[in-house]
Amino acid sequence: MPTPAITSPLGHGVNFTGFALAVGNGGSPEVFTAIANIEDFTLPTVTVMVETTNSSDQWVSRQPTIGDMGKITLKGFWQMTDTSHYNGANIGTVAHGLRYLLIQRLLTNFQAQYPNAAASVDEWPGYVTGFSITSKVKDVFHFNLEVTNSGAPVLC
Numbered sequence: 001m002p003t004p005a006i007t008s009p010l011g012h013g014v015n016f017t018g019f020a021l022a023v024g025n026g027g028s029p030e031v032f033t034a035i036a037n038i039e040d041f042t043l044p045t046v047t048v049m050v051e052t053t054n055s056s057d058q059w060v061s062r063q064p065t066i067g068d069m070g071k072i073t074l075k076g077f078w079q080m081t082d083t084s085h086y087n088g089a090n091i092g093t094v095a096h097g098l099r100y101l102l103i104q105r106l107l108t109n110f111q112a113q114y115p116n117a118a119a120s121v122d123e124w125p126g127y128v129t130g131f132s133i134t135s136k137v138k139d140v141f142h143f144n145l146e147v148t149n150s151g152a153p154v155l156c
Helices: 100-104
Strands: 021-025 032-034 037-044 046-051 062-068 071-077 110-111 122-133 140-150
Touching: 021 037, 032 110, 071 122, 100 122
Parallel strands: none
Antiparallel strands: 021 032, 021 110, 037 071, 046 062, 071 140, 110 122, 122 140
8 A cells, every 4th residue: 555645734835936035224123124036045954963982982973062054045136236235334224235244244133034824934143154146148147145143043
């Protein structure tokens, strides 16, 4: 007898369409601005492992220590003057541009806003630690962003 497929009672999956990664402005209350033109996103969560092998062990032994989000990455279509992409310091309720956050080394709150019925949000503090622009003939400009967390994520 074949094994039945196991599917979550909530459904098969949530479509990426409608997803937003937003950056906070540091204000009180904090206002989040979506980063424009995202096409690819990775939000890892890992446990840092330490080796605890001793001289009498026949196999490597490891123990989990602290949590880490690793390198949060995204790719998108680059727009030089879009306020969520550029080098400038925005004013008021609008968040800073991504390259500005990298250049200034500012700790910033980020939100991954999921397009599910509950409007789930992952939020974490982090630094923009990488920003590159790429393109080639017969294509548009893309950007690659790397964010490194500085604290635990919270799923709301």
